[in-house]
Amino acid sequence: MTDRGRLGNQLSVRFAPVRRLRAKPESGTVPSSFSALYDEHFDFVWRSLRRLGVPEAALDDAAQEVFLVVHRRLSEFEGRSSLKTWLFGIAFNVAQHFVRANARRGTDRILDLPVPDVATPQEELLQAEAVRLLYRVLDELHPDKRSVFVMAELEHMTAPEIVEATGLPLNTVYSRLRLARRDFEAALKRHKARDDWRSG
Amino acid sequence: MSELGREAKELIDRVGDRDGPSRRDRERVRHLVSASLAAASTAATSASLAAGAAGSVGATLAKSAGLSQIALWICVGGVVGAAVSAPVLLSDAPSSSIPSARAVASPKRVRAPSRKQPETTLPSAPLLEADAGTAEAVAARPAPAPKLPAAAPAESANTAAFPAPPPAATSEGGLRGETRLLEQAQRARAAGRADRALQILTSYAARFPGGVLRSESLVMQVLCLCELGRHTEAQALAEQLLKLHPESPLVQRLSRSCVQLPSG
Numbered sequence: 001m002t003d004r005g006r007l008g009n010q011l012s013v014r015f016a017p018v019r020r021l022r023a024k025p026e027s028g029t030v031p032s033s034f035s036a037l038y039d040e041h042f043d044f045v046w047r048s049l050r051r052l053g054v055p056e057a058a059l060d061d062a063a064q065e066v067f068l069v070v071h072r073r074l075s076e077f078e079g080r081s082s083l084k085t086w087l088f089g090i091a092f093n094v095a096q097h098f099v100r101a102n103a104r105r106g107t108d109r110i111l112d113l114p115v116p117d118v119a120t121p122q123e124e125l126l127q128a129e130a131v132r133l134l135y136r137v138l139d140e141l142h143p144d145k146r147s148v149f150v151m152a153e154l155e156h157m158t159a160p161e162i163v164e165a166t167g168l169p170l171n172t173v174y175s176r177l178r179l180a181r182r183d184f185e186a187a188l189k190r191h192k193a194r195d196d197w198r199s200g
Numbered sequence: 201m202s203e204l205g206r207e208a209k210e211l212i213d214r215v216g217d218r219d220g221p222s223r224r225d226r227e228r229v230r231h232l233v234s235a236s237l238a239a240a241s242t243a244a245t246s247a248s249l250a251a252g253a254a255g256s257v258g259a260t261l262a263k264s265a266g267l268s269q270i271a272l273w274i275c276v277g278g279v280v281g282a283a284v285s286a287p288v289l290l291s292d293a294p295s296s297s298i299p300s301a302r303a304v305a306s307p308k309r310v311r312a313p314s315r316k317q318p319e320t321t322l323p324s325a326p327l328l329e330a331d332a333g334t335a336e337a338v339a340a341r342p343a344p345a346p347k348l349p350a351a352a353p354a355e356s357a358n359t360a361a362f363p364a365p366p367p368a369a370t371s372e373g374g375l376r377g378e379t380r381l382l383e384q385a386q387r388a389r390a391a392g393r394a395d396r397a398l399q400i401l402t403s404y405a406a407r408f409p410g411g412v413l414r415s416e417s418l419v420m421q422v423l424c425l426c427e428l429g430r431h432t433e434a435q436a437l438a439e440q441l442l443k444l445h446p447e448s449p450l451v452q453r454l455s456r457s458c459v460q461l462p463s464g
Contacts, residue, residue, distance in 0.1 A: 038230060046221040046229070059225075064232045071237060124412050128375060130214040137211075153204060153212060185205050192207070 030083060034071055037083075042067075044084065045091050050135075051150045052095035053143055062098045066091050081164055088155065089165035092147060099143050133191060140187040145180035152177050153184075378404070378413045385420055394427040415445050419453055426458035435459045 031037040045066050046059065054062045069090050077086055138146055151157040151165065162173045204212075221229075381404040389397040401421045404411065411417065418441045425434035438459040455461055 038233070042226050042229065043217070043220045046225060047217060047219055050219060060229055060232060063229045064236060067229070067233045068236055071233075127214070127218055128412060130211060131219045134211055134215045134219070181204055181208075185208055188208055188211065 030074070030077060034074070037070070037074075038067060041084070041087055045087060048088055048091045048150070048155065049095050049098075051138065051154055052092065052099065052147055053138070054095050054098045058098045058101075062091075062094050065094045069094065082161070085157065085161050085165050088151065088157070089167075092151075092165055095147075096143070133188075133195075136191055137184055137187045141180055141183050145176050145183060148173055148176040149180035149184060153181075375412055378408050378411045381407070382413055382416060382420070385417075385424075389420065389424060389427070394424040398424045398428070415441070418444075422454055422459060423457055431458050 031040050042063070046063050049059055049062045049066070050056075066087070070087065073090075077083065138150070141149060147166065148162060148168075151162045152159070157165070159170060159173050159177075162168070163170050166173070168176075381400055385397040385400040385404065388394075388400060398421065401417050401424065404417050405414070408414070418437065422434050422438045422441065425431070425437065434457070438454050438457075438461070441454075442461070
């Protein structure tokens, strides 16, 4: 059996149950069908997995796993929380498995970005470079800090929402976010200095 | 808790949500999810049929042997199995029809083909059309032979038909691969081998049809055609480039070539 196959089995057997969420009732709206849910939230799930450090080669598998879990557990979603937070919680759990597997294998990240919708090739290049820089910096964060950083700074989730999605204690969320911001700033400075030195 | 610095915020703002998936990614994964759910549905139906058969045999055995407890036990198996026939999924059925975790066999992931390889059509794709019917119908359909997909599917939000995903065109090396090819072409051109450069650029266009550096590639193609004396082709290509990227500053580069640009 391949590593992916083994991982798939582990995920099926060991996947932690999605916790019942306790947010405001009006914030949880479920699309009318699974297909509609997929259309509405695929981009968010894919982007979240990528931001959480799932390697490009495993994104298809990870996204597929998220939607299979969603399909299996949608009936458990009681609409007491934001659907987005619930989905992120699932993506977070799936991503953890793929990130750990990737850390063991040590594969490289090569970003395969969609062609952006901008006017000129120069703008395209600048945006592509910005995305690459962001991921280079994110890749330097410890996975635990990275997750919290992504949720807070890129997905603009509140600390209680991060608690909902991850099950971490609130104090841990705050302390990881503080450390993640510090590490992110330091890594960004390093990369910028390196880029400036190379181009100058 | 300290806030992020200006540079970090600017970077995050600049990226926004531009690191999202392409339409191709969306369709490819939709196909994989559909295939997994259809496979689970088929497996559940088989289990149902097997359990039903076991129930009949069990009842006969129980009658002859007078073992009512055995009959009850086996028939319960049959009833539970019969409840496991999953509907076809990822169609536009209302969410209330989505089976609970207990009512459907857990779908296993269909292994995603490497995005570095040309993709083949997964056999279960046509199973997920809106009129796909029951899981029995799904199981009865023959699986088509793998084939290469023809063209990129049209964007269709919330559609129930799931076309075969197109081949991943820009995955091998991404921007790195594009840059490498253009550098090779540039070196060939600088060495006076415009014909060779043109070959490389043609290969670039085939390999990266939606490439980030496609404008640069087209400009270089025009210049190569000029150098080879193929002025008519150069002119046609330049006009095509102008239509695609009228505002591109790269077009100015062509004003010093053999082609005539419209004034103003």
